[in-house]
Structures are given as structure tokens and as C-alpha cells.
Amino acid sequence: MSPRYEPKEIEPRWQQRWAEARVFSPQDDDPRPKKYVLEMFPYPSGSGLHLGHASNYTIADVIARYAWMKGFKVLHPMGWDAFGLPAEQYAIEKRIHPSQAVEENLRNFKGQLTLLGGSYDWTRELSTTDPAYYRWTQWIFLRLLERGLAYQAEVAVNWCPALGTVLANEEVIDGKSERGGHPVVRMPMRQWMLRITAYADRLLEGLDRIDWPENVKQMQREWIGRSVGAEVVFRVEGAGEFKVFTTRPDTLFGATFCVLAPEHPLVARITTDAQRATVSAYVEAAGRKSDRDRMADAKEKTGAFTGAWAVNPATGAKVPVWIADYVLATYGTGAIMAVPGHDARDWAFARAFGLPVVEVISGGDVTKAAHEGEGTLVHSGFLDGLPVEEAKARMTAWLEAKGLGTKAVRYKLRDWLFSRQRFWGEPIPVLHRADGTTVPLPDDALPVTLPEVPRYEPTGTGESPLAGVDAWVNTRDPRDGAPARRETNTMPGSAGSSWYFLRYIDPRNAAAFCDPAKERAWMPVDLYIGGTEHAVGHLLYARFWQKVLFDLGLVSTDEPFRRLFNQGMVVAATYRDAEGRVYPREAVETADGATRVKATGAPVTTTLEKMSKSKKNGVGIDEAVARYSGDAVRLAGLFLGPPDAEKEWTPNAIEGPWRFLLKAWRLLVGDEDGPGVPLTDAPATGALRKAVHRAIDGITKDMEAIAFNTAVSKLMVLLSELQGANPLPRDAAEAFVTLLAPFAPHAAEEMWAALGRAPFVSVAPWPVADPAALVDDTVTLAVQVNGKVRGDVTVAADAKEADVLAAAKGVENVRKHLEGKAIVKEIVVPKRLVNFVVR
RNA sequence: GCCGAAGUGGCGGAAUUGGCAGACGCGCUAGGCUCAGGACCUAGUGACCCUAAUACGGUCUUCCGGGUUCAAAUCCCGGCUUCGGCACCA
Structure with a gap:
């Protein structure tokens, strides 16, 4: 064997040996403590993996390998999130079937990941597109349906004509599709929805119990958008009443008009004949506008007066009722009380249409701008003189006592739009019977697999390509043989990824999505690694499903990911x-x-x-x-x-890094000119021993802190120390190779073998630093005069302060700067520096 | 507009959380090896001043301007820039 570094030869060899020896396959009966390290599984696209992915996957792999070396049994699986639009688009472009496209891409991805030597347990590999997997995605859907958490609704959806599908809100950026940048329009359609809003409070509360980056928690909190306020009833003269939601009931005395969303059901009824033409025109125009246009117009306020007047329940005054598209039909009650003195949007609207502005909280100048801050209530009857918070409580209580309103909580979070009009997704396991009822399929009818079809391009009519496959669509209810049509919508890409971490625990189980005992043994995921782009999508959905499964008694923890780490792109x-x-x-x-x-x-x-x-x-x-x-x-x-x-x-x-590897290799293994440095069994002493233990100590701390850039730098420093030794003490060489192993595992294994050790260094015990080797006998302190460094002095580590000062004063350049000056203060920071303050 | 994070040599980045700024690497320069180039090895490398000198020494320097402190990249106040998130959510 040539001692030269031949990565093309050694890397595949070690990859194979790890796989054959199942080095990274944890056994359920292994008594060691567990560590579940997971990275967000990839979407196997056609373009393959680049170095950005490599960097991300390496971070997770180093963590997993380090955990093995620290004595954990480690679950570090890998799989494929392969349903969804990109795979389907790619297949259409290449004129192949999506399953074939997925298979190709998946093989390519796996090959590329293997090149990096990841410590994956490939025996647990899974794909969301495998019927044996999505059977359980469908099964979980049925549980949601049973609990009333899945329902059908006619909703205005983001319809993208170019893609021929409906998109989730987060898939739409500035009125265009996230993928492809095609225009998106609003359109009502029958859709499946998941009632994630029912879990809003619990999704908020759980954030306080998990170790996630604060910015991600904040993003989820804002996405959920909990607001506490009141619902207030406004009576319309001669035409019933409507409710508004407000977070500022304290300002009710300042409500000088009301605004309904153009889509509000009351609009047609309350509009007076004189105003009807204007109002109809406005409603129609607003309906035509896409979300995008509404956003573009955000700066200018538009609206129309309905001719109707409502009664402000606090003042008893008549206030005009307007409609405007700055009030959203989908939030709160679709109607607001406008307090122009203390809300910037209402202020702008009042200014645009010449509506009255009343100050009810002192502290600003409402003729110049809305005053949204703190202050004392004025012009507000029984609230006068109160601070804002107290006034809110007092007003809410007053409304409740009078039957004019109630305390209310509202969320920005909307229910999860769960259907797609596309082919490449999990079929929703539901039948539409000829008698008009919609029924779930029984569990034993799962999985509902996708048919083999010649054409799977979007129909463009809003119906899934599945609708055209008569043999598949027309079926019978297995319970009574009654004729039925299959649901032709499929699930969104985020379905399969909402529970895959559970399947890795027991990936081949045909009787359950996961064995409960195994689930208890491995969950929760100890460290979940991925990018911030999933902060509110995937991570919120997965938490939601986990909580539902927890409520059903199917899993042992209601938060799936104990710690989250966001790697940078x-x-x-x-x-x-x-x-x-x-x-x-x-x-x-x-x-x-x-x-x-x-x-x-x-x-x-x-x-x-x-x-x-x-x-x-x-x-x-x-x-x-x-x-x-x-x-x-x-x-x-x-x-x-x-x-x-x-x-x-x-x-x-x-x-x-490449040169570093070559240097390490030459030192420990050799090159074409001969073998590496001779070894000695005599243990390292003196400076070399200190260098080794300093490296162990520093790198271990870096590993715990996930600071791998500095860990690698410390390996480089240690190597240059080793290069100074001939012969090289074996213990120092072995320590280096062990520390190197998580980072450069193939080379480390080969060096380990060259040192005569049996495989595998990949799971060898992580070295422990000897604290005694970390303390120095002498220390060098900087000596400052008036905060400027004038020299340094080396003293015994345990030298007394007086001796340190004396030695510092003896340094020639320091003496020069002290000459003729009076020392007013002497500061000694042990092991760091001495500072003389002089005048 | 609102919220959050970050600004350090020619470049990527270090700095025990108030204690010698610039670890480690890239690049660059010089020398070695080589027919030559690459690769490799050794040394140097923040800017400016003093100097025959790359010695000795000095001044300045962590986005900008103030402040606290014996001491600030780090803490406080004000501003600028960049990047993320939200964006009429009442």
C-alpha cells in the first residue's frame, strides 16, 4: 500500500466498512443513553447537492459523530421529502413520471451524501412518496378527521393559473408564486382545511418549554399573532347590528366612525339607496383586486360611505358606517370601530375623507398624528383620568355588564389549507358517495395509492389530474359496496414532513406508524438542524401534528424538537x-x-x-x-x-483545510518518500503534553458550543505542535487522530490504522483533558502604563501581587515610562496584565 | 413603516464576555526545491512615523460621533450601513 494520501481509494473503503459493520446503526437494546440528532431531510431536486448543502449536512454529521464518541447511542437517520411541486415540475419538463424522477434524484442525492462520509443509519432510510410510508400519513389524516380537525370549506384560495394549483399563503410572495414567480389570484374553491387554529394557544405555550433560537420563537409568536381585546356591538339604525373586534376598548369614546370590510355580509343590507351605486362599485373593484394590488395600494386609503349610521355604545352618538379594503374580511369580525385619534390607519382614513377626530388619551397632538402611546383618558366619561391599561379593563367590564360586548381573543394564524389540485401528493383517503355524503375510508383500506397514469399535467380547471382517471376515481365504499368517487385532491408537501421524525424510530413497522415503546425510548429529537426558511411553515405544522398525536395518546411528548439549531446558508x-x-x-x-x-x-x-x-x-x-x-x-x-x-x-x-489534511497525513502515515514520523511509546511531556491537553479542552468546549470553525483551527494549531516532535509520542498522535475523527473521518480512520489501532476511531472514546496539564507554572503578563502596553513580564503562576508589581516595574521600557511620574494606582489582573496609572 | 441580528487587516474570520485586537486560514512577498511551471517546504505580512535596518521605539486602528472606566471590539447614548422577518391583523 502506498503511504500517499489517496482519498479516492480510502474514502469509499471506509464508507463501505462503516456500512458493513453497522457502526452507526443504534440498537434498541443498547443500554447507553440515547441522542436523536436530526437534520431537516432534503427535497431531492434534479440539480443535485452543492457545497452549501455539504456544509449544512457536515454540521449535523459532526454533532452525531461526536455524540457517538461521547458514549451515546445515536439516531442519525436520513430520508427524502419527495412529494410536491418541484418533483412534479421537473418530471413534466423531462417528460418522465414523477416517481421515476424521484428515484433518479434520490439515487443521485444519496450518492452525493455518501461521498461526504455521513454517519447515517441508512437502514432507516425513508421516502415520503413510498406507499408504505404515506399509508401512515393518510392514517394520521383520518385521526385528524375523526377529531374534527380536518374539514372541507369553500374558501378564497391563492389560485395560480400557470402552475394549475392552489398555493398556501407562505408559498405566495408579493402576489407571485414562490416557485417560478407566476401570478396568483384569489378565487373561491372547495378545499380541505386543518384546524390548526384550535391549537393556537398550545402552540404558543409550548414555545416557552423548548430550547430554540429566540428569533424563530418570535417568528412563530408573530405568525400566530394572539391579540387580546374585546368584541363590541354596534347597532345600526333600522338594520340590526354588527360586532367589531378591538384591542383598544379603552378608546371607545373616541370611535367616530365604523368601517366594514367590503365583503362583510351586512354591507348590502345597510347601504342606503342614495349610496348603493357608489358602494356596489367599490365592492366590485375591491373584489377584483388581488392581494398584490391591495398591498401596492396600502399607502392610500380608499373607501365608500354606506349611508348607514351606527350607535357608539359608549357615547350614544351616531357614527357613519363606511366600507374600505383596509379592513380585512378574514380577521376579527371583518369590521372595526375607527378611532382616528389613536390609530394611524384610522387617522389616515379620517384625514382622506374629512371625518372627525377626537382625542381620548392625552399625551399627543391628534391634529397632527394619531397618538398610539400611553397617556391618560380624557373626554371619556367614566374612564377619565385612568391610565390605558386600567381603562381597557374598566371598559370591557362595563360592556359585559351592559351586554354590549365581551372580552375576546383573536389570532392572525389561519387554518391550514391542506389540499392541492395536483397529482404528486398523498391522496386524501376520503370517498364522496353517490348519496352525497363524504366519508373517510377505513384504516384497512390504506394506503390509497396513486394510479399509474399517462398524463399527470395539471388540468388547469382547478381539478387534480386524478379526476380524469376514471378507473381510479370511480370505486365503491368498502363498507357497503355503495358507489363512490374518490377524493381527487392530494395533500400538500408539508404533510409527509410533519411526522417523519417518528417514522425513523421504527421505519418498517407495518402495524403502526411507530411502536410506542420505541417512540418513548427515542423521542423527543434532541437536536434538530435546519435553516430558518422553515421557521413558520414546517416547524409549526410538525408541532401541531405532534400535539394532536399526543392528545390521542399515540406519542409521549407534545413537543417534537427539544433543541433547534439554525445553520446559516x-x-x-x-x-x-x-x-x-x-x-x-x-x-x-x-x-x-x-x-x-x-x-x-x-x-x-x-x-x-x-x-x-x-x-x-x-x-x-x-x-x-x-x-x-x-x-x-x-x-x-x-x-x-x-x-x-x-x-x-x-x-x-x-x-x-486541504493542506492541513496533507500535512497531517504526511506526518502520521507518510508520502512517496517514505513513512511518517517515528513514534515512541514514551508519553508526551512538557510543552507537547500541554498542547495536546489544551487542544482537547478547547475542542471539547467548541463541540458543546457548536463552534466548529474554531475547533478546526485548534486542530491546525495542534498539528503544528506535533510537527515539532521527533520521535512523536504515540499518545499525542492518537489524541490528535481522535479529535480529528468527527471532522475528517476517512483520513482519521486510515491514520488510526497506521498507528496500529483497531477500527473504528469513529466510535472511539472522546479524549478527556487532564486539568493538571492545563495549568502553567509561569505566566506572561502585559504591563501597561496608563492603559498602554509598554512591555511584558513572565512570573510564576502563583506569584504574589507584590512580586508581580516589582517585576513589572523592573521591565526596562516600563521603567522609562514610569520615570519622573507619580504612580497613583496599581492594578493587577492575575494571569492577564498589570496597569500602572501615573501622573 | 415596525421588529430582530450584524458591521473587526487585501479577504474569510478569532478574541476566556470589560483585561496584550487581529488566533487559524486564504492571498501576497522573499528564500528553498525544480530544466521550468505547479505542488511542496521555511520565513515575513494591520496602517503610519522614526531608522542604514525587517533592530530599538513611537502614534493610530474593531462602521461614525459622544460617554462610563485604571482599562471598551465588548457596556451606555445618538447616528449610518447591510442582512433577515412582518407588513393595513384593528
């Missing part, structure tokens, strides 16, 4: 010309401070953007591994910067 230079065309790095050159396209000389702008194929700024994993090695790619991704920060990839980011 990897960005790279993107080159764009004036027309917006992108160019790969090789196609541009920089000269005289300007970057131009090599071929045409056209100037390009350079921006840092997330790596992706479409921006031509990514580097494929295969490519990088072929040129360097899997270990080098791992090290480079980690060394780039802090795992939770955005990191910039440049072509030579890999050079340093």
Missing part, C-alpha cells in the same frame, strides 16, 4: 449582466476594479447570494470531492465560519 459570488443573465465564475474576469464577461467584455455586477444551480454560483459536491476529497470538503465547509452564520464560499476556501 452558504452564499457565493453571483455575476449578473445588465440583462440579468448570470455567469459562472469561470466566465468572468476582474481587471482594473471592474468585473466583465470574458467572452464579450460586458460588465457584470457581483452580489453574494445563496448557492443554487439557477444562479450558476454553486459548486457540485461530486466535483469538489473529485478534485480534493470528501474530508477536505467537510473541513472547508466547517472552517468557512460559524455554523449559524451566513458564510461565503470562495474557490480557494478549500485550500487551507
